[in-house]
Amino acid sequence: MFHEAKHAFGSHGVKVANVEIDVPAMMAQKDKAVTGLTKGIEGLFKKNKVTYVKGSGKILSPGQVSVDLLEGGTKTLKAKNIIIATGSEVKSLPGITIDEKKIVSSTGALCLPEVPKKLVVIGAGYIGLEMGSVWGRLGSEVTVVEFADTIVPSLDAEIRNSFQRTLEKQKMKFKLKTKVVSVDASGPSVKLTLEPSTGGEQTVLEADVVLVSAGRIPYTKGLGLEEVGVKMDKFGRVEVDNHFQTNVPGIYAIGDVIPGPMLAHKAEEDGIACVELLAGKAGHVNYDTVPGVVYTHPEVASVGKTEEQVKAMGIAYNVGKFPFMANSRARTIDDADGLVKIIAEKETDKVLGVHIMGPNAGELIHEAVLALEYGASSEDIARTCHGHPTLSEAVKEAALATHSKAIHF
Numbered sequence: 001m002f003h004e005a006k007h008a009f010g011s012h013g014v015k016v017a018n019v020e021i022d023v024p025a026m027m028a029q030k031d032k033a034v035t036g037l038t039k040g041i042e043g044l045f046k047k048n049k050v051t052y053v054k055g056s057g058k059i060l061s062p063g064q065v066s067v068d069l070l071e072g073g074t075k076t077l078k079a080k081n082i083i084i085a086t087g088s089e090v091k092s093l094p095g096i097t098i099d100e101k102k103i104v105s106s107t108g109a110l111c112l113p114e115v116p117k118k119l120v121v122i123g124a125g126y127i128g129l130e131m132g133s134v135w136g137r138l139g140s141e142v143t144v145v146e147f148a149d150t151i152v153p154s155l156d157a158e159i160r161n162s163f164q165r166t167l168e169k170q171k172m173k174f175k176l177k178t179k180v181v182s183v184d185a186s187g188p189s190v191k192l193t194l195e196p197s198t199g200g201e202q203t204v205l206e207a208d209v210v211l212v213s214a215g216r217i218p219y220t221k222g223l224g225l226e227e228v229g230v231k232m233d234k235f236g237r238v239e240v241d242n243h244f245q246t247n248v249p250g251i252y253a254i255g256d257v258i259p260g261p262m263l264a265h266k267a268e269e270d271g272i273a274c275v276e277l278l279a280g281k282a283g284h285v286n287y288d289t290v291p292g293v294v295y296t297h298p299e300v301a302s303v304g305k306t307e308e309q310v311k312a313m314g315i316a317y318n319v320g321k322f323p324f325m326a327n328s329r330a331r332t333i334d335d336a337d338g339l340v341k342i343i344a345e346k347e348t349d350k351v352l353g354v355h356i357m358g359p360n361a362g363e364l365i366h367e368a369v370l371a372l373e374y375g376a377s378s379e380d381i382a383r384t385c386h387g388h389p390t391l392s393e394a395v396k397e398a399a400l401a402t403h404s405k406a407i408h409f
Helices: 002-007 023-047 126-137 157-169 264-278 307-312 328-332 361-373 378-382 393-403
Strands: 055-061 064-069 074-078 082-084 088-090 118-122 141-145 173-175 178-184 190-196 203-207 209-212 216-218 251-253 292-294 299-304 317-323 339-345 351-358
Touching (some): 055 074, 118 126, 126 141, 126 209, 141 203, 157 173, 157 299, 157 351, 292 361, 307 317, 307 339, 328 393, 378 393
Antiparallel strands (some): 064 074, 299 351, 339 351
16 A cells, blocks of 8 residues: 555645655555454354363373463363374474574564665565565565576466566666575574585675575474374375375374375365364365465466476466456556466466456456366356456466457457
């Protein structure tokens, strides 16, 4: 809102003067939203007769969990089945101590008391770009340092390149193929010593705040997993079968602690499927149709295979693309950066992957998720009537471009 008021209102005929950001008020609104949502979960617990025990849990044996209560004391819980759903934590980097003040994780980046003049983000993944995008729109000079040669490597290359150009247009700077050798936070600013990933001449970069966003790792410490014999893989993830059961009968695991994308909605689907199976019903998660969303502006969303993956599989394919610049709704709201890209099997026209960069991409992607879940062809999407003027028409037009020819481009 602040960024729009400063940079976009004028072109829409809305005149404002002396627009300022009140960070404490912004944080208060954020805290109110978070509190409301978490209290809502507690309300759902009560409504569904779920006992909520607040504390730190440890598995003593199959069917037995010891809890160090937040209010003090210890409680032992007994159950037929145990599900490990402890999520993930920030992956630390050697030699860098996170103090959540000058050197922060994503947790600290959501609680900064003021807008840092210079922010350095270590890691060009989803979270680093999202946080960098937020503080960049609030006025920070943002530099992203990434060891690899690309940002968000899981994205389709064409979308990724377009995404990086758009972020650079927003004045976000990128130092790719760059390694952080050391971080010195002893002075008023933070000094990062950098060198090329392959080795070479060192340089120093200064920042007011450094965000460490080099990925996440499963949170499994202190859960008693080693003691009860639960098998883990080399990445520290809990090994499970296709019913989410570990090698120890009665102990199950879901979400970020098991293989698969570390996404809240994936964990939610895991949890539902696991409990359905425990109840003797059918439970299944189709990991090929789990969408991914980067909550920057513009947003980036994808589902299914990238063009590079389809090519590597040796599948003959068609690609259809449609730019938001040719979409009526995007043009009228003056938010037309990006495109929709659809990849379909050449012989059958079955949709294999959909990639969107643009306004509300995180909402638009679900038409594609449904299409992949039901094995739709690009023609199926192209021949489905879409309301006008809507952003969704860009998906229809990309499907038309995949199957035959786009109408409005």
